[in-house]
Amino acid sequence: MSSTPDSFPITAHTWAEFALEQLTWHWEGQLRPRLEGLTDEEYLWEPVPGAWNVRPRESATTSHAAGPGDLVLDFAIPEPDPAPVTTIAWRLAHLVVGVFGARNASHFGGPPADYFTWEYAATADEALAQLDATYQGWVAGVRALDEEALWRPVGEAEGPFAEHPMAELVLHIHREAIHHGAEIALLRDLWAHRA
Numbered sequence: 001m002s003s004t005p006d007s008f009p010i011t012a013h014t015w016a017e018f019a020l021e022q023l024t025w026h027w028e029g030q031l032r033p034r035l036e037g038l039t040d041e042e043y044l045w046e047p048v049p050g051a052w053n054v055r056p057r058e059s060a061t062t063s064h065a066a067g068p069g070d071l072v073l074d075f076a077i078p079e080p081d082p083a084p085v086t087t088i089a090w091r092l093a094h095l096v097v098g099v100f101g102a103r104n105a106s107h108f109g110g111p112p113a114d115y116f117t118w119e120y121a122a123t124a125d126e127a128l129a130q131l132d133a134t135y136q137g138w139v140a141g142v143r144a145l146d147e148e149a150l151w152r153p154v155g156e157a158e159g160p161f162a163e164h165p166m167a168e169l170v171l172h173i174h175r176e177a178i179h180h181g182a183e184i185a186l187l188r189d190l191w192a193h194r195a
Contacts, residue, residue, distance in 0.1 A: 015167070016145050023174040027135065031181035034188060035128060042191045043089050043124035054089040054120045066115040073120055088187050091180050092127045093120055099176045100134035103169070106157035108141030110134075135177075142170055 046053055050061075052074035057065065065072035073093050074084075086094075097118045104110030113134070121127035150167045158169060 016142055016150065016170075019167070019170050019174065020139060020142055022171075023177055024139065026178050026181065031177070031185070032132075034181075034185045035131075038088070038124040038128065038188070040123050042188070043092075043127060044087060045187075045191055046087055047187065047190055047194075048085045051085045051087050052090050053087040054093055054122075066118075067120050068117055069119050071120040071122055073115060073118075075115060086183075088124075088184055089121070089127065091184050091187070092131055093118070095177060095180050096121075096127070096130045096134050099173055099180070100131075100138045102157075103173060104134060104137040104141060107154070107166070107169075108137060108144075110137045110141075138173065145170075 044053060044055075052062065054071055054073055055061070057067075057070055057072050060072050060074070062074040062076045064075045064077050066075045067073055073090065074086075097113050097115055101110065101113030101118070105113045121130055145166065150170075151165045153163045154161060154166050154169050156162050158164065161169070
């Protein structure tokens with residue numbers, strides 16, 4: 001017997017839970033296990049010349065190196081075409097700051113997070129701890145959304161998407177995490193099979 005909208009009404013709680021399952025299933029079954037054993041050497045490995053990375057400020061290679069401390073994130077405005085290859089460190093920083101951290105700050109009362117003020121991780125373990133913390137903040141925030149909050153416009157923090165509903169942002173963030181997680185997994189495969 002097939003379900004119909006009348007026999008299986010989707011409420012805000014079930015919608016949020018379905019959306020969270022999209023991310024948590026991937027996180028628990030695929031992405032986070034694939035990050036176990038990440039070494040510092042692999043974390044900072046540059047698979048091609050000119051790759052963007054997290055690096056000491058004095059070694060910055062881009063016009064807009066981001067970060068207030070000794071380590072900066074390679075960054076340029078506008079982004080070069082073609083876009084540069086990025087390292088595991090760079091991609092983890094993007095997930096931590098640009099995907100989860102900034103949204104936790106603007107929507108769920110999390111600590112401030114932006115590319116130019118973030119203290120970037122020097123080690124793989126430190127980066128994974130940052131990733132775990134920002135992921136957990138995101139999941140807790142989404143889990144707490146009620147129906148009104150899901151369909152309310154996200155507001156100025158999301159720039160040109162200010163009038164889009166929070167539900168749309170939730171799906172976008174989940175796509176971003178799955179997409180960049182797959183890129184990191186591929187880089188780990190390339191590292192394992194490098195010449």
